[in-house]
Amino acid sequence: MKSPFYSFFIVLFFLSSCRDGENIFIEKVNLESPHTENLNDVFREFEIIPLELHPEAQLVEMDKLLVTDSHYFVLDRSSAVIFVFDKKGKFCNKLDAFGEGPGEYLAISDFNINPFNGNLEVLSPDGVLIVYDSDFTLLDEFSLEGLSSFQYFNYLNEDLIALNTLDHRNPAPVILWSRIQRKLFKEVYFPLHELEKHQLVFMEDIFFRSANSLFICTRFANEVYQITEDSLLLKKQFDFGKYNFPTDQIKADQAKKYYHDFFSEQIQSAFGSIKKYNESDRSVVFQFSLEGKTRFFVQEKVSGKYQILDRYFAFDEFKSDTEDIYAVISPEAIPNYDFWPEWDSGQRNLLEEAKENEQTLLLRLKID
Numbered sequence: 607m608k609s610p611f612y613s614f615f616i617v618l619f620f621l622s623s624c625r626d627g628e629n630i631f632i633e634k635v636n637l638e639s640p641h642t643e644n645l646n647d648v649f650r651e652f653e654i655i656p657l658e659l660h661p662e663a664q665l666v667e668m669d670k671l672l673v674t675d676s677h678y679f680v681l682d683r684s685s686a687v688i689f690v691f692d693k694k695g696k697f698c699n700k701l702d703a704f705g706e707g708p709g710e711y712l713a714i715s716d717f718n719i720n721p722f723n724g725n726l727e728v729l730s731p732d733g734v735l736i737v738y739d740s741d742f743t744l745l746d747e748f749s750l751e752g753l754s755s756f757q758y759f760n761y762l763n764e765d766l767i768a769l770n771t772l773d774h775r776n777p778a779p780v781i782l783w784s785r786i787q788r789k790l791f792k793e794v795y796f797p798l799h800e801l802e803k804h805q806l807v808f809m810e811d812i813f814f815r816s817a818n819s820l821f822i823c824t825r826f827a828n829e830v831y832q833i834t835e836d837s838l839l840l841k842k843q844f845d846f847g848k849y850n851f852p853t854d855q856i857k858a859d860q861a862k863k864y865y866h867d868f869f870s871e872q873i874q875s876a877f878g879s880i881k882k883y884n885e886s887d888r889s890v891v892f893q894f895s896l897e898g899k900t901r902f903f904v905q906e907k908v909s910g911k912y913q914i915l916d917r918y919f920a921f922d923e924f925k926s927d928t929e930d931i932y933a934v935i936s937p938e939a940i941p942n943y944d945f946w947p948e949w950d951s952g953q954r955n956l957l958e959e960a961k962e963n964e965q966t967l968l969l970r971l972k973i974d
Contacts, residue, residue, distance in 0.1 A: 631842040637849050641914045648904050648913050651972035654953050656960040660697040663689050668934040671922040686714050701742045709744035722764045729759050760813035762820045772805050799826040800856045804865040814884045823883035826851045846878035874898040886926030929973040
């Protein structure tokens with residue numbers, strides 16, 4: 607049963623923005639409000655999915671997880687392999703195309719499942735996008751000519767791909783590339799934080815899709831923008847009050863060591879910065895850093911109520927259509943599952959078996 611003690615309201619301020627004339631919300635979040643460590647206060651379903659130990663699925667690191675209706679796709683950047691498991695965790699297939707020939711790559715920066723056709727697409731650091739079908743048969747491959755060192759990408763529509771980079775040799779932090787015309791469509795500019803200019807970030811992938819639209823959440827500024835073909839629209843900004851990142855204290859034109867030292871000091875100090883953000887029609891979810899620790903924020907959009915969870919785990923995927931959060935986790939990272947009384951004996955047995963076999967787990971949690 608939910609505890610109402612941990613439900614709070616975000617104060618919304620409606621402002622008329624001078625940026626392209628759009629209207630934005632500033633959402634004030636009281637980070638000093640009581641937090642909870644009980645997952646039952648936030649989620650109503652829990653499921654453990656142990657990933658099969660298989661000779662063809664030797665996972666070293668799980669760097670990205672994508673969830674479809676029937677499969678889990680897991681990227682291990684260290685081996686440049688994408689592993690595929692079914693919904694019970696059984697190993698099914700893998701994309702292992704290391705090389706320099708057609709349809710091959712030397713490393714993987716990012717990958718996605720194209721929401722418009724279901725193809726799997728891989729971005730290499732040298733600016734090549736490779737397209738495979740569901741059986742990993744090569745369908746297409748093209749180079750982003752004149753561009754390189756893009757870390758993440760996502761989809762604006764069937765034609766336009768959005769890519770993010772911290773490499774200042776590129777024209778803008780985000781560019782839109784036309785796959786039909788095979789050329790740069792548009793450069794997307796937004797305020798770049800001083801620390802980003804020195805490749806210092808908390809948040810990695812800034813893109814997320816919601817309601818068939820593409821958005822970005824900016825690093826340190828905690829702003830959410832919608833990307834369109836014509837413009838970049840500021841939709842909301844999270845205000846953490848005295849815990850906002852002290853951008854005004856950063857000096858310009860300093861040696862690189864100054865920015866690294868400033869960044870390291872702030873990691874341990876009392877400031878709030880979003881690390882991973884996503885939302886659906888119903889909910890807003892994000893991880894944020896506060897006082898050197900990562901916390902979890904879940905908000906119900908209609909009521910504005912939110913809860914802050916101190917029981918840290920890194921969520922790797924948010925399925926906006928089902929309100930499911932997925933996290934990659936090792937058995938040792940759950941020191942005591944007794945505080946989740948809703949787990950049945952079957953789930954507890956799975957956990958014990960995974961601990962004994964040293965299996966990697968997927969954790970699925972459904973927002974209440």
